[in-house]
Amino acid sequence: KAGVTQTPRYLIKTRGQQVTLSCSPISGHRSVSWYQQTPGQGLQFLFEYFSETQRNKGNFPGRFSGRQFSNSRSEMNVSTLELGDSALYLCASSPNDRQGLDTYEQYFGPGTRLTVT
Amino acid sequence: AQSVTQPDIHITVSEGASLELRCNYSYGATPYLFWYVQSPGQGLQLLLKYFSGDTLVQGIKGFEAEFKRSQSSFNLRKPSVHWSDAAEYFCAVKPGYSTLTFGKGTMLLVSP
Numbered sequence: 001k002a003g004v005t006q007t008p009r010y011l012i013k014t015r016g017q018q019v020t021l022s023c024s025p026i027s028g029h030r031s032v033s034w035y036q037q038t039p040g041q042g043l044q045f046l047f048e049y050f051s052e053t054q055r056n057k058g059n060f061p062g063r064f065s066g067r068q069f070s071n072s073r074s075e076m077n078v079s080t081l082e083l084g085d086s087a088l089y090l091c092a093s094s095p096n097d098r099q100g101l102d103t104y105e106q107y108f109g110p111g112t113r114l115t116v117t
Numbered sequence: 118a119q120s121v122t123q124p125d126i127h128i129t130v131s132e133g134a135s136l137e138l139r140c141n142y143s144y145g146a147t148p149y150l151f152w153y154v155q156s157p158g159q160g161l162q163l164l165l166k167y168f169s170g171d172t173l174v175q176g177i178k179g180f181e182a183e184f185k186r187s188q189s190s191f192n193l194r195k196p197s198v199h200w201s202d203a204a205e206y207f208c209a210v211k212p213g214y215s216t217l218t219f220g221k222g223t224m225l226l227v228s229p
Contacts, residue, residue: 043219108160
């Protein structure tokens, strides 16, 4: 099976612009989570989607939003970019077991490196 | 709120020597526990997990971890480190239906 893919891998944006990042989960995985990784704050949870519904949301401002499509692919959007949004954005997908229950095992993509200037 | 502490920011180990990376968590009940590894420019890879049962769990790449309830710890170990193990290691906890919380990470350097 192909792993989690994220596009683009690298992005440079200007303060005030908006950006959309894309994540394709492993085939069959219906849960997708997003994380922000920075040297100062480490890995911070952004949101989790399951079957097109946001299941959990981290402590980030409303400028950060996301969605999931019927094929489980997910996008996250950051509007009005700030310098502090420069980070590695990681997407992870998680399978369900045969009973449809969460396994809580997360498989991460390589990330999108966003630089805001 | 739950927290995860990895007290060592950097650790240097000689190739062939044993390794132990520490992880402590703060939560009332036993959460689900994980160790992930991140190589430069890569995403995170799951090494092992603990949900319940045997407190010594085996993972990939020769790693193991031991859950100690009395110490709220989940330390990662490897008997003999290889140069390819140099990477950053993250402990993570997931209490119940809450979200996955990561520690700040420990950077492992392997000296020849």
